[in-house]
Amino acid sequence: MARPIWTGTISFGLLNIPVKLMAGERRVDLHFRMLDSRNKAPIRYERVNEETGEEVPWKEIVKAFEYDKGSYVVLEAADIAAAAPDHTETVDIDAFVDAAQIGSEYYDKPYILEPGKKAEKGYVLLREVLEKTGKVGIGRVVIRTREYLAALAPKGNALVLLILRYAQELVDPEDYKLPEGGLAKWKISAREVEMAQQLIESMTAPWKPESYKDDFRQRLHKVIEQRVKAKKVVRGKQADESKLPENAATNVIDFAELLKRSLAKKGAAAPAKAAGKRAAKTAKAAKKKPAKPAARSRATKRA
Numbered sequence: 001m002a003r004p005i006w007t008g009t010i011s012f013g014l015l016n017i018p019v020k021l022m023a024g025e026r027r028v029d030l031h032f033r034m035l036d037s038r039n040k041a042p043i044r045y046e047r048v049n050e051e052t053g054e055e056v057p058w059k060e061i062v063k064a065f066e067y068d069k070g071s072y073v074v075l076e077a078a079d080i081a082a083a084a085p086d087h088t089e090t091v092d093i094d095a096f097v098d099a100a101q102i103g104s105e106y107y108d109k110p111y112i113l114e115p116g117k118k119a120e121k122g123y124v125l126l127r128e129v130l131e132k133t134g135k136v137g138i139g140r141v142v143i144r145t146r147e148y149l150a151a152l153a154p155k156g157n158a159l160v161l162l163i164l165r166y167a168q169e170l171v172d173p174e175d176y177k178l179p180e181g182g183l184a185k186w187k188i189s190a191r192e193v194e195m196a197q198q199l200i201e202s203m204t205a206p207w208k209p210e211s212y213k214d215d216f217r218q219r220l221h222k223v224i225e226q227r228v229k230a231k232k233v234v235r236g237k238q239a240d241e242s243k244l245p246e247n248a249a250t251n252v253i254d255f256a257e258l259l260k261r262s263l264a265k266k267g268a269a270a271p272a273k274a275a276g277k278r279a280a281k282t283a284k285a286a287k288k289k290p291a292k293p294a295a296r297s298r299a300t301k302r303a
Contacts, residue, residue: 005143007116008089010126010152010159012137017123018116019091021143024109024160091152091161093139099153102136105170109163111143113152123159130154138164 004020034043047056064072091113115123130136130153137152141161149164179186183193 004114005111006089008091009116010091010093010113010137012093012139015122015126017126018119019113019123019159020116021141021161022112022114024111089142091137091139091141091150093137093152095138096130096133096135097138099134099136099151102151102164106164107151107162108165111161111163113159113161127154127157127159130159136162 002022004022007018007020010017010019035041036043047058047061048054049056062074062076064074066072113123139150139152141148141150143163149166151162151164153160153162
């Protein structure tokens with residue numbers, strides 16, 4: 001069962017509605033690891049001091065703002081805490097605006113608000129009034145450590161919290177070279193307009209988001225499956241496919257299980273064959289040298 005990101009309230013006027021902030025999207029990206037092409041070993045990223053070349057432990061790392069090339073202002077944890085908003089578990093509604101006034105370019109990320117215990121009545125009241133008036137609530141919300149601008153809107157039986165981009169985060173279209181003027185300036189005929197309209201009308205259909213699939217991801221998924229079945233895989237020296245991190249993405253879990261099944265026969269046969277070779281090598285060495293010196297020799301070789 002999904003866990004809430006935080007439990008708090010929707011606050012506007014004197015009304016407070018207890019809610020739980022739930023994820024409204026799921027990531028289905030394929031996550032790749034970077035390997036060295038020469039020996040297929042995973043590549044690590046290290047925190048290295050530019051002057052000494054030595055790795056820096058996390059406890060010695062501080063945050064700083066580069067206000068000029070090579071010049072920094074170091075920020076302490078207390079500075080960041082002092083700048084953080086006070087209300088970290090509240091959706092503070094500042095105003096209600098017409099939903100149609102918000103351009104699509106402002107919308108960023110969705111969350112779903114689930115009513116808290118015995119908060120259904122206030123939840124339904126706000127949802128239905130927003131639906132009836134065509135309004136959305138605009139306010140601020142703190143998610144984890146950052147404050148966001150957000151829109152509170154009705155969608156079916158749910159109240160959804162839509163993270164918005166700030167105006168300064170958007171690029172003004174006028175910054176680019178765009179064609180000015182209308183049909184007459186660009187000598188577009190009435191016939192061309194009519195034909196374009198007919199084409200659009202012929203391709204018009206109801207919006208069904210579930211009918212659109214990530215074809216690239218599906219094709220890549222098939223390539224990975226084919227490589228696994230053909231045993232064109234790389235096994236790390238210390239890899240343990242039986243364990244997965246608790247926060248592993250669902251699509252990664254499918255791949256891990258597939259790898260385990262595909263490599264099970266190969267993995268089971270390899271240890272037995274290797275054990276036989278080691279036993280024969282040990283017996284041969286025992287005939288030539290005493291057991292104890294032989295053990296020291298092998299240990300030295302391994303070292």
